[in-house]
Amino acid sequence: MKNDSAKSVELDRNDSVTRRDFLKKSLVGAGLLTLPGLLPGCTWEEFSQKHFSELAPAELEQVLRRLKDQYRRCYGREFQLSATGPLPETAFAYALDLSKCIGCRRCVYACAEENNLSRSDPQIHWIKVLRFPNGSMNPEDAERYYAPDKVPEEGYYYMPVQCQQCANPPCVKACPVQATWKEPDGMVVVDYNWCIGCRYCMAACPYDARHFNWAAPTLPINEINTHTHYLGNRPQEKNVVGKCTFCIQRVREGRYPACVEACPVGARKFGNLLDQDSEIRYILEHKRVFRFKEELNTQPNFYYYFS
């Protein structure tokens, strides 16, 4: 059983099955059809896929089927892959109680598991927990790789940072091909099948919230989360950008993000701003909240507070 988990699988369409598949195709097809075939790990269907927003329902259906086939081939697992749209009357927001956070990083690992993030070489974390010395909020005083025997430590406080789902997101403005955009419910998403991997959005994000898949992700087969969303936690593609989406695959089904569930001290709050009775509304109305790097006018949908 543990054997299985040690065996990491690379999601790389360069695997033998696809290559054979492709060879067949390029032998049959001629001309343009062979063009994408010259590139390893690329099939004609994938090469010519339209932008997410331009896919007709039937085409989307086909894309999802193709991806599921691909995941079955790579991982030998049956994936659920949805593309559920934004819920009506919903604007998601997040709040984080800094006086509660103990810096245990359980959210970090819960996120990695929920979102099928590459475990090593490279290890990818969409959440970073910064350790600040009391009295400072200058990121340069922060330490991300702290490793004490026990948390919390005397004289420090902890500040988890992930995508702030900005209302005025500089990353979206930067993208030259509209591969990333803001959904009506507030989530900033990436179409991994449209991103060209230029990494301009990463340069534009003031929160280091975007992550490039420098290599095909390594995922232990028995740790794969097969419950996925097209714009969210499906296994990442090599050489494109990925980011936190507040667990789009969960929250659009009325569940909490994985990090909220994982937090042992209840420092993380999440909800619908448009719902008068939600906890998030209560916090915004009754706590002194602030947004990280307010001066940049990114207008995060992510609030910090000290209770």
Next chain:
Amino acid sequence: MTEQSTIKGLLLLLVKGNRWYYLWLASLVLLILTGACAYRVQFDRGLIVTNMRDQVSWGLYIANFTYLVGVAAAAVLLVIPAYLYNWKPIKEIVLLGELLAVAAIVMCITFVMIDLGRPDRFWHLLPKIGRLNWPQSMLAWDVVVLNLYLLLNLLISWYVLSNLYRGTAPNKTLFWLLICLSIPGAVAIHAVTSYLYGGLPARPFWNASIMAPRFLASAFCSGPSLIILIFQVIRKFSPLKVADEALFKLAEMVGWSMFVNLFLLGAEVFKEFYSNTWHVSHIQYLFFGLHGKTQLVPFTWTAIAFNVTSLCILIYPRTRKNLFTLNGACVMMLIGVWIEKGLGLVNPGFTPTPLGEIYEYLPNLREITISIGVLAFGLLVYTVLLAIAIPIQTGDFRARTDPP
């Protein structure tokens, strides 16, 4: 008939040459192939084989791209005295400058392509077919202006050459229109490339309005100094005459550009260190290192030393008009500006990261090999263009004036 013989003639031009010409071509091809092999590995395994990481997500490729945009402006510094002021010594060589701009832009585009994670999806950048995020994204603007500038320079060179070839006079209005477009064009590729960096509030080192003028000033240093060096090689190996006068004039302009460039640098250094906000850390990293991380420091001071020395050489007429010191100054300037506009711009922008991390990036051997391959490719393009242009310009290759 004539068409066919023209094409045959052009092909003959390309293969005609002495031993050195062949050796040159062969070594370029070798470098290109080596680069291509290295790139193949990057393509298969992902950008993980470079030294770039999330903390510093752009590296040598984008540094070279930024530098070469500067080189592409060289043409303009020739166009202005040649056409606007009709100054003869430069008019004779302006075409070679324009061809250099073509080669430089070709290299720029290649560098961007090899930096892309998914170059196979480049078509997403094509207007109408893909989804160019224009006018929102500065990168989209850059794609547009770079390609227009490339087109414009190709058009001008082709127009001049075909008229020379046929012995006809170019249409004055059309020609002036093209020339007048190429000047704002060169400014535009710089301004837009600088906005690419300057438009990012997340990166205070780049987020400065002084960026565009600094880009222009340093471009007018690197491009023309490359021209001064290359033209001496050309006049040595080809029958084309390049007057010393033209070189010295260029050198004078380069000198003044370097003066402006250093002044603007000073303005920036003052602003950062004197106001001494959090943002000072980037420039501190560049000049003195940060928290014991000093990898970039020797590069920075080399660049400053080279730039100041070459300024002195080029401002003083005696040393400017001595080919030995002049060439030394040009080489120093090429290196100095490369550091300043390359790694010295890209690296400190990313370091420290917005969350305060310091990741010290230096390109690895694979990135260097690939980059050399791209540079060789650009030189090959330039060589081919010259092999066609020089015989036309010297009058060795003309349309046969057969009776109709």
